[in-house]
Amino acid sequence: MSIRTAVVTGGGHGIGRALCRRLHRDGATVVVVDVDAVAAEKVAAEIGGVARVVDVADEAAIGKLVDDVEQEIGSIDFFVSNAGVGFGDGESGAISAAGGFHPVDDRWDACWRINVMAHVYAARALVPRMLERGGGHLVNVASAAGLLSQIGDAAYSATKHAAVAFAESLAIDYGDRGIQVSVVCPQAVATRMIGIEDDFDAVNGGFGGNDVDGIMRAEDVADIIVDEALGGRFLILTHPQVATYFQRKANDHDRWINGMQRFRDKMKG
Numbered sequence: 001m002s003i004r005t006a007v008v009t010g011g012g013h014g015i016g017r018a019l020c021r022r023l024h025r026d027g028a029t030v031v032v033v034d035v036d037a038v039a040a041e042k043v044a045a046e047i048g049g050v051a052r053v054v055d056v057a058d059e060a061a062i063g064k065l066v067d068d069v070e071q072e073i074g075s076i077d078f079f080v081s082n083a084g085v086g087f088g089d090g091e092s093g094a095i096s097a098a099g100g101f102h103p104v105d106d107r108w109d110a111c112w113r114i115n116v117m118a119h120v121y122a123a124r125a126l127v128p129r130m131l132e133r134g135g136g137h138l139v140n141v142a143s144a145a146g147l148l149s150q151i152g153d154a155a156y157s158a159t160k161h162a163a164v165a166f167a168e169s170l171a172i173d174y175g176d177r178g179i180q181v182s183v184v185c186p187q188a189v190a191t192r193m194i195g196i197e198d199d200f201d202a203v204n205g206g207f208g209g210n211d212v213d214g215i216m217r218a219e220d221v222a223d224i225i226v227d228e229a230l231g232g233r234f235l236i237l238t239h240p241q242v243a244t245y246f247q248r249k250a251n252d253h254d255r256w257i258n259g260m261q262r263f264r265d266k267m268k269g
């Protein structure tokens with residue numbers, strides 16, 4: 001199937017930027033959505049796409065985005081909810097409400113709205129349209145942290161688990177009615193989210209060793225995402241080792257927790 005109109009949230013940087021480039025190479029008109037207007041414009045100019053400044057946590061803005069794109073460009077056949085945030089809330093950060101300001105609750109709230117509700121808002125706007133016209137792709141970027149948990153970031157882990165569960169519900173409810181749902185669960189990818197600037201070659205530049213478990217380039221991750229989504233896969237594991245870790249967790253959850261505690265101590269050391 002060829003994609004005619006694609007929307008990628010968080011398209012200004014990292015995995016989203018690589019997805020925009022790949023979808024453009026495949027012949028799609030790509031709408032680059034980001035809160036970072038400069039980055040979105042830059043990517044859109046490079047690929048002859050369209051930039052839209054939208055906060056994905058704002059349901060009305062997502063609804064307007066979908067309306068505008070469908071009126072001005074065409075029916076959206078591939079929507080990637082890729083924008084995401086993580087704050088590294090640390091060992092006790094997630095359960096503290098330090099001071100009177102509750103800064104940590106703000107972080108939980110941002111993770112919830114951007115990592116989960118943005119996927120719900122996109123589905124709400126698109127599922128009825130896709131059902132009516134007989135199909136479409138919804139690709140939700142979660143994380144390996146949505147299957148395995150991110151050491152040192154409870155809010156990220158909990159919301160990415162919720163994102164995986166939401167995608168499962170979407171696939172169960174609509175997957176046999178023409179809507180292809182995919183959820184993407186990468187481990188480390190060389191992007192600003194893990195402190196690596198967009199054009200730094202992390203794999204050859206020193207971040208690719210044993211300190212990071214199989215760090216990947218955003219471009220390679222984007223290719224796997226598009227290929228596997230078009231191939232009809234629900235769970236897209238860009239890093240094959242995640243399948244093994246996930247199986248180990250399912251086989252013996254208590255043993256897996258013990259292993260994660262040892263891994264946490266090793267990381268601290």
Ligand SMILES: NC(=O)c1ccc[n+]([C@@H]2O[C@H](COP(=O)([O-])OP(=O)(O)OC[C@H]3O[C@@H](n4cnc5c(N)ncnc54)[C@H](O)[C@@H]3O)[C@@H](O)[C@H]2O)c1
Pocket residue numbers: 009010011012013014015016033034035036039054055056057082083084085086114141142143144185186187188189190191192193194
């Ligand atoms: N980099 C990794 O190691 C890694 C691993 C697993 C999953 N992920 C997930 O991949 C996705 C993409 O992350 P990335 O690594 O490319 O990070 P990134 O920080 O390079 O890119 C994220 C993009 O999302 C945009 N964004 C953030 N909040 C937004 C909002 N409210 N509305 C619109 N745009 C917003 C940012 O401006 C940025 O352009 C995220 O969902 C992330 O959780 C990343």
